[in-house]
Amino acid sequence: MVRIMTVRVAVVGMSIRAAGVRSAADFWRLMSTGRSGRREIDHAELVRRRIPVHRYKDPAYVPVAYSMEDYLGFDLEAFGFSRSEAELTDPQHRVMLEACYRAVESSGCFIGSLPDRVGVFLGARTSGYGAQIEYCSTSAGGNVDLSGLAVGTEPDYMSTRISYAYGLTGPSVTVLTACSSSGVAVHLACQAILAGECDSALAGGVALDVRDAGYTFTEGGIYSPRGRCEPYMASADGTVDGNGVAALFLRRLDVALAARNPILGVIAGTAVNNDGRERAGFTAPGVAGQTELIEEALDVAELRSTSIGLLEGHGAGTGIGDALEIDAATRAFRSTGAGVGDCRLHSVKANIGNLTAAAGAASVIGCLLALRHGRIPPNAPLVEGASPTDLRGTPFTLADTPIAWRRSDRGRYAAVSSFGLGGTNAQVIIGDAEPEMQLASRKGRSWQLLPLSADDPERLTEAVDAVRAAVDGASAEARQDIGHTLRTGRPELTTRAAAVIPVDDSPTGERWPKPGQFRTPPEVPPALVLALPGEEAGVPEAALALYKAEPAFRSAVDDGLAAMEHTLAPETFAAVRDAFLHGRCLTATNVSQPVLHLLGVGQHAFLGALGVEPDLLVGHGVGELTAAQLSGVLSGEDAARAVCWRSQAMSDLPERAEAAALFTRRMREVRLNSPTTPTLSCVTGAWLTSEEAWDPGYWGAQLREQVPFDEALRAVVSQHPEAVYLQLAGGTDPRETARLRGVAEDAVLTLVSDEEAPDGWCSLLRAVGALWERGVRIDWQAYAERDHALRVDMAPRAFERIPYVHPSLLEHCPGIDPAELSGKQVD
Structure with a gap:
């Protein structure tokens, strides 16, 4: 037979x-x-x-x-x-x-x-x-x-x-x-x-x-x-x-x-x-x-x-x-x-x-x-x-x-x-x-993050040159294939660099790493500190770019907007929503702070979808409420409401003591839990305790009694000297503040930098690449669910x-x- x-x-x-x-x-x-x-x-x-x-x-x-x-x-x-x-x-x-x-x-x-x-x-x-x-x-x-x-x-x-x-x-x-x-x-x-x-x-x-x-x-x-x-x-x-x-x-x-x-x-x-x-x-x-x-x-x-x-x-x-x-x-x-x-x-x-x-x-x-x-x-x-x-x-x-x-x-x-x-x-x-069988559809981001690694700087230089040569003149589909292969089909070796390229053939925005920028990550992944600022800068453009590009970001923002719609006045809510739908945002506190909060929550959701979770959280101002959501102290709905109350109190009542009393009463309406991720208190400058997290009075005090951000970093730096710091949302550049406390400047990253605010998505991908360079684990298979293409034969590993x-x-x-x-x- x-x-x-x-x-x-x-x-x-x-x-x-x-x-x-x-x-x-x-x-x-x-x-x-x-x-x-x-x-x-x-x-x-x-x-x-x-x-x-x-x-x-x-x-x-x-x-x-x-x-x-x-x-x-x-x-x-x-x-x-x-x-x-x-x-x-x-x-x-x-x-x-x-x-x-x-x-x-x-x-x-x-x-x-x-x-x-x-x-x-x-x-x-x-x-x-x-x-x-x-x-x-x-x-x-x-x-x-x-x-x-x-x-x-x-x-x-x-x-x-x-x-x-x-x-x-x-x-x-x-x-x-x-x-x-x-x-x-x-x-x-x-x-x-x-x-x-x-x-x-x-x-x-x-x-x-x-x-x-x-x-x-x-x-x-x-x-x-x-x-x-x-x-x-x-x-x-x-x-x-x-x-x-x-x-x-x-x-x-x-x-x-x-x-x-x-x-x-x-x-x-x-x-x-x-x-x-x-x-x-x-x-x-x-x-x-x-x-x-x-x-x-x-x-x-x-x-x-x-x-x-x-x-x-x-x-x-x-x-x-x-x-x-x-x-x-x-x-x-x-x-x-x-x-x-x-x-x-x-x-x-x-x-x-x-x-x-x-x-x-x-x-x-x-x-x-x-x-x-x-x-x-x-x-x-x-x-x-x-x-x-x-x-x-x-x-x-x-x-x-x-x-x-x-x-x-x-x-x-x-x-x-x-x-x-x-x-x-x-x-x-x-x-x-x-x-x-030869015709498989591609789907992917309009920018491609390319993780590149080799056994030593000399071989990584060759790899960068080889990938750059393959990218030059390649079609959009070929660039997607190259990115997908590098992310999911290559080992993560000891010398690393990352590049971000557009899928079209325009060289605009391409930044190819040079040998002086190569990194050797530690054997044990470093602690990751997420910093959440209390001031905004350039966030509307970033909010629009991220909202359009990333489903995980958009879903988290939509959940927050749904909660805010029942808390904010209609015209205020429309202004917050417009930041994400149209890239427009008023500078008024009762608009900018909710936008800043949703931006941070959305970025965290994007990172979480890639398997990136913080080891420590540091928030300042309204950012501490965002940190409270990320650490489990507040649910997403309660955090959104709390941010609206806080921003409204600060906007309506010039006297902080009277902002604080009203906010304390409001915080009695929400459920407060113990933090599941170590979170820095910007009231005490020490780690937030369960007793503090449960106390509505703490959150009222947080509105009016905050230690300077650089002082708050002291506890983090002393206990985690090798940590990597990533600032979510927008806001002032944290590198100068971190440097005051002895943090190396290149250990501080930002998801939306001032110079790249109009293209916050590209900035976000650069930040992900920078985390990977420093040894933070990225789930590239999860990344591929949004950016899936064909596997190709390219950039072979160089063996000695x-x-x-x-x-x-x-x-x-x-x-x-x-x-x-x-x-x-x-x-």
Whole structure:
């Protein structure tokens, strides 16, 4: 019975490194131009790498390699390793840690905070790294941590190390089926997602030989005596191993769409089988098994072979293997209606060598790139002048130039063949995402807050420059996508800066942070003090901007207005309401103080929606009544009424003592509670006690007997010297007052500054960014509910690349290039 993929699996992220390839973009440039990463090793390098003379002078020695650049480089701190642990760990494991990070990062997510169950299915090439360390160490009379060596080098622990490092709780399996390992890994990952064992999965493989310095071929063996991997060419005489790593991030399609990940392609069907005994020998491929595999994958995908525009073949470059593969594929394609020359045949092994355990995943990435760019790449050996094998009468063609691969109503599909020595075969069929999947609406603010972070100031400078370059000239939708990705899909690292940009392409208002403005927040978030002033300045414009822009702000203000409508005279209430509806406000106390109160309450509601809650409250004048609401002393309705009474008393009665008596009587009408957040008393200059909060007389005294604001700050500063101060509402700038009490000027922020009062919304976003820079936690997921866009691949984290190799290998293990052990890079 044939399986049908009723639940679809999307590819949302990918990562690849190989010979001449540091990224997916590099890979496409290599493929689309028909070039390869092959290089010939000269005599000087062979000597430098201490290759024995008798070996490289052997006529059977082939000094050719597909070398992966910087294969020993690693960032200890980023991945939580000690130096000794890194030296004991096979570089295959190390580069796979980074490749998985990059694959998820390219989907616009951070691997350390994925909300769903994530599986890990990875393949690896057989490595002698651990055995060489043990042999060289004991030969030199040294000791080695065998337990640490096993964990760091044996394939059993590669996938589970990834799961542990990133907190991934789905199935974690290392796949070892030779050259089909990563193809099988993709199949197993899809099966786990379809079975509900996980919602997302990482699948891929790694093939890295740290001593790769050519090889000795055997007559009649699988390796090319010319050192050329030329799949499907008349001259094909063997394969050449490559070095590289490839990883895919897969998600159940509905999960990917909900997360607004980029949909790079959809896996239409997969299949895995074994040739059994129907072949010439254990190491020989089987035509029957390969034919059945392709037919099964097409059945699973509910497709005919006529739908397949590209067959990314196994293409190892062995004359017999390629011929049998073409025979099997021809039978399978003809059985479902394929005509002559309908499908392009290609193999990335011609570009990057045979990545063995990573070959299948690399082939999938090649197909995804062809779908993205709408072009099928040329066959590299043809570009270099080789002659093709005879494909007359088959469904397949080869070419030395790229061809356009246009979209159609039937969709575009590519099939990937991955065959392992020993007979385990895998087939993966990939298609376009349906058009409606690519069209997701954006919603968002007209200004975008961009949190930027890196491991150090140098790397943050690079990140700021990269984001600025991406923003310049970008559309409004692209700017929203960039902002959304930076807020919800990147880690919060130790060096921080924030920028606020308009979504239109005007540079007006853009302020890009400079290195002197970068911050390193404390390990423990600082105490947050909300300051609520008793005087207003420039609030009407800010009130209008915030009321129009932010639902949480607007809702809190509307609740307050509803309470004030029954307390204020009609003309006074209309003036208060006009401050928020039209940006107009009278300077009269009975209007300005209610406006100031509602502005502070609304801003607090906005912050609260982002998970920002104060540790301490400091209010002065009418601001202490606002603080009373925020601390729970007064309900929202009672606080609104109290502010109206207080402002009316101050406006009508010039004698404060008589304002105070009337206000005291009014305060007996409301329920008074104990403060739930420490609140400073501006009557005593100490913390408000429950007894004071319950006493209507205290609130009457508060109207006429207040200590100066700078004196009131004394208790806060003495008990919380590292606190961050944020002034809500508008009013006089608190920085000078705070400075009098020893508070650092840059620790005092304001939500509505005098110079930005006309655009209070932008000022509010800058303040949120400044809080985040200083270590205050922001709930970016909550922020996204109002500012939700698509996730995009941009601003990758820069990793430090310091080479690590076990010391015992430096003198006793020929092949490692000393040039790889020098210097420090950041990538």
